[in-house]
Amino acid sequence: MINPKTAFMVPYRISKPYSLRSFLLIVLIIGIFLHIRSYLFQVLSSEAAYISNTVKASHPIEKLILQNYRKQQSFLNRQSKSPEEAIKAYKKRYQRDPPPGFSKWVRYALAHNSTVIDDYDMIEERIAPFRSISSFDLTRRMKAWQESADAFETVKIRDGKFVDCGEQFKNSIEDIVDQLPDMDILLNWLDEPRIVGYDNLRDSNKVTMEDFASKDAWEILSGKCQFSSQKKAKRGAAAKVEYVEDPREALDICSHPEAWNQHGFFNSPSNFRATRNVIPFFSTTSMSTMADLLTPGLDYVDWHYIGDAKTVDTTNYTDKKPQMYWKGWSTGSWFKETSWKRNHRVRFVEKFRSHPMFNIGFSKYVQCDGYCEKLEELVGLVPIDPPTTGFEYKFAMDLDGNGYSGRYYRLLLSNCLVFKQTMFEQWHDDRLMPWVHYIPVSLGMEELESAVDYFAHDVKGLGYGEQIAMAGQEWARKTLRPIDMTIYTYRLLLEYAALFEGGADRRQD
Ligand SMILES: *[C@@H]1O[C@H](CO)[C@@H](O)[C@H](O)[C@H]1NC(C)=O
Numbered sequence: 096m097i098n099p100k101t102a103f104m105v106p107y108r109i110s111k112p113y114s115l116r117s118f119l120l121i122v123l124i125i126g127i128f129l130h131i132r133s134y135l136f137q138v139l140s141s142e143a144a145y146i147s148n149t150v151k152a153s154h155p156i157e158k159l160i161l162q163n164y165r166k167q168q169s170f171l172n173r174q175s176k177s178p179e180e181a182i183k184a185y186k187k188r189y190q191r192d193p194p195p196g197f198s199k200w201v202r203y204a205l206a207h208n209s210t211v212i213d214d215y216d217m218i219e220e221r222i223a224p225f226r227s228i229s230s231f232d233l234t235r236r237m238k239a240w241q242e243s244a245d246a247f248e249t250v251k252i253r254d255g256k257f258v259d260c261g262e263q264f265k266n267s268i269e270d271i272v273d274q275l276p277d278m279d280i281l282l283n284w285l286d287e288p289r290i291v292g293y294d295n296l297r298d299s300n301k302v303t304m305e306d307f308a309s310k311d312a313w314e315i316l317s318g319k320c321q322f323s324s325q326k327k328a329k330r331g332a333a334a335k336v337e338y339v340e341d342p343r344e345a346l347d348i349c350s351h352p353e354a355w356n357q358h359g360f361f362n363s364p365s366n367f368r369a370t371r372n373v374i375p376f377f378s379t380t381s382m383s384t385m386a387d388l389l390t391p392g393l394d395y396v397d398w399h400y401i402g403d404a405k406t407v408d409t410t411n412y413t414d415k416k417p418q419m420y421w422k423g424w425s426t427g428s429w430f431k432e433t434s435w436k437r438n439h440r441v442r443f444v445e446k447f448r449s450h451p452m453f454n455i456g457f458s459k460y461v462q463c464d465g466y467c468e469k470l471e472e473l474v475g476l477v478p479i480d481p482p483t484t485g486f487e488y489k490f491a492m493d494l495d496g497n498g499y500s501g502r503y504y505r506l507l508l509s510n511c512l513v514f515k516q517t518m519f520e521q522w523h524d525d526r527l528m529p530w531v532h533y534i535p536v537s538l539g540m541e542e543l544e545s546a547v548d549y550f551a552h553d554v555k556g557l558g559y560g561e562q563i564a565m566a567g568q569e570w571a572r573k574t575l576r577p578i579d580m581t582i583y584t585y586r587l588l589l590e591y592a593a594l595f596e597g598g599a600d601r602r603q604d
C-alpha cells in the first residue's frame with residue numbers, strides 16, 4: 096500500500112528548489128491561457144448559440160445533436176424557392192435534366208408550402224437501377240409480373256384520368272392526376288417489400304415467386320453483400336456503446352452481418368413473398384438490398400393510426416414521467432421454438448422489461464400457434480392500455496412489426512421524444528433528421544439504456560429531450576402531411592413515367 100502522506104511528499108521535495116521560478120512561470124501561463132479563453136469565448140458567443148455549444152459539447156449524444164442540428168439548418172437553407180432554382184439544383188445533383196413536367200411539379204410543391212423541394216434522393220436511389228433497362232424490357236417485365244403474381248393492383252392512368260385504381264391511392268393523387276402522363280403502376284397490397292431483384296440477367300418474360308413465410312430469408316436478402324472479415328469481427332465486439340450516427344447505415348444489411356439473428360424479418364418472417372426478378376413495382380417499404388420503388392404508407396394518415404381529437408397528447412414534456420413506454424403485439428416473426436429469441440420485439444421486451452426506466456411489454460401474443468402460452472410464460476403479458484397512456488411518459492419507443500410500424504407519425508406528432516429502431520426503408524427517410532427530430536436506435540440496442548439515461552437524468556439531456564420532442568412534432572406537422580405524400584408521389588411518378596417511351600404529351604411544362 097502507498098502511504099498517501101509520503102506519496103505526496105516525494106514530488107514536493109523534488110520541485111522545492113525551483114519553487115519560485117516555477118510558480119511565476121505557471122502564473123504567466125495561466126494568465127495567457129485565461130486571456131485567450133475569454134477572447135475565444137467572446138468570439139464564439141457572438142456566433143449562433145449552437146456553435147459555441149459545439150466547443151463545449153461534452154457528451155457524445157450532445158455532439159450528435161449539435162452536428163445534426165447544423166445539417167438540418169443547411170437542409171432548410173438550401174431548398175429552392177422557384178422552378179428555375181429547383182431545375183438548377185436538380186441538374187447539379189443528378190447531372191441531367193429533370194423529367195418532363197418538373198417545373199409544374201415545383202410550382203405545385205411551392206404553392207402547397209412544401210418544406211422540401213430538392214431533397215428527394217430516396218426517389219433517385221430507387222429509380223436509378225431501372226434507368227439502364229429499356230422501356231420495352233420494363234413493359235415485358237411488368238407483363239410477366241401481372242401474369243404470375245398476386246396481392247397487387249395495376250393502376251392505369253390515361254389522358255389524365257384513372258382507368259383502374261383503388262380508393263386509397265386514388266385519393267392521394269386525385270388532385271394531380273390530370274398533370275400525369277399515361278402510365279401503368281404495379282402497386283403492392285402487402286405491407287412487406289417484394290422485389291429482391293438482383294438478378295438482372297433473368298429471363299424477363301417470366302417471374303418466379305419464392306415464399307419465405309416462417310423460413311430463413313437472410314440468404315436471399317444478403318445475397319448481394321460481400322461481408323468483409325472486419326465486419327465479422329465487429330459482430331464479436333457487439334457490446335460496446337455506439338450511438339447511431341447514420342440511420343441509413345444502421346439499416347444497411349451489408350454493413351450488419353449480425354442482423355440476421357436480431358430481426359424476425361430476416362430469420363422467420365410471418366409473410367414474405369419475394370422475387371429475384373427485377374420488376375418496376377411500388378411498395379410502401381423496402382430493405383437496403385431490395386429494389387421496390389417507394390410510395391408513402393398511406394395508413395400513416397388514417398385516423399386509426401394517427402388518432403383523432405380524443406387521442407391528442409395534452410401532457411407537457413416536462414410533466415411526463417422520465418421513462419420509456421412501449422406496449423404492443425408480438426408481431427415481426429412467425430414464432431418457432433428455435434427462433435423466438437431472434438425476433439426484434441422479443442429482444443427489446445426481454446432485455447428491458449424489468450428495467451426501472453422502461454414500462455414496456457406484450458399485450459397480446461400472435462403468430463405463435465401452439466407456442467403462445469410458452470412465450471407468454473417466458474416474456475410476460477401486460478394489460479392493454481388506452482391509446483393515450485403512452486403520453487404520460489417522456490420516451491416513446493417505436494420499432495418494426497411484420498413491416499414498418501404504423502404508429503410512427505402519431506408518436507412524432509405527440510409531445511414525446513421518439514426512439515426509432517427499424518430495418519425498413521421508407522419514403523420519408525431523407526426528410527427526418529436523426530438527433531434533431533427523433534433518436535435513432537441500433538438493432539443491437541447496446542446504446543439504448545445510456546441514451547435513455549442521458550435524456551432522463553443529465554441536466555442538458557433533459558433540455559435537449561424536450562427540444563427534440565418539440566422539433567419532431569413541428570417537423571412532422573410541416574413535412575409529413577397528406578399533401579407532402581402527394582407531392583412526393585407526384586414527383587416519383589414523373590421520374591417513373593420518364594423511364595418509358597411515349598405518352599409525353601401531358602408532361603410538357
Ligand atoms: C401556405 O402558407 C401561407 C403563409 O403561411 C398561407 O397563407 C397559405 O394558406 C398556405 N397554403 C397552403 C396551401 O397551405
Ligand SMILES: *[C@@H]1O[C@H](CO)[C@@H](O)[C@H](O)[C@H]1NC(C)=O
Pocket residue numbers: 411412413
Ligand atoms: C411546457 O412547459 C414549459 C415550462 O412550463 C414551457 O416553457 C413550454 O412552453 C411548455 N410546452 C408546451 C408545448 O406547452
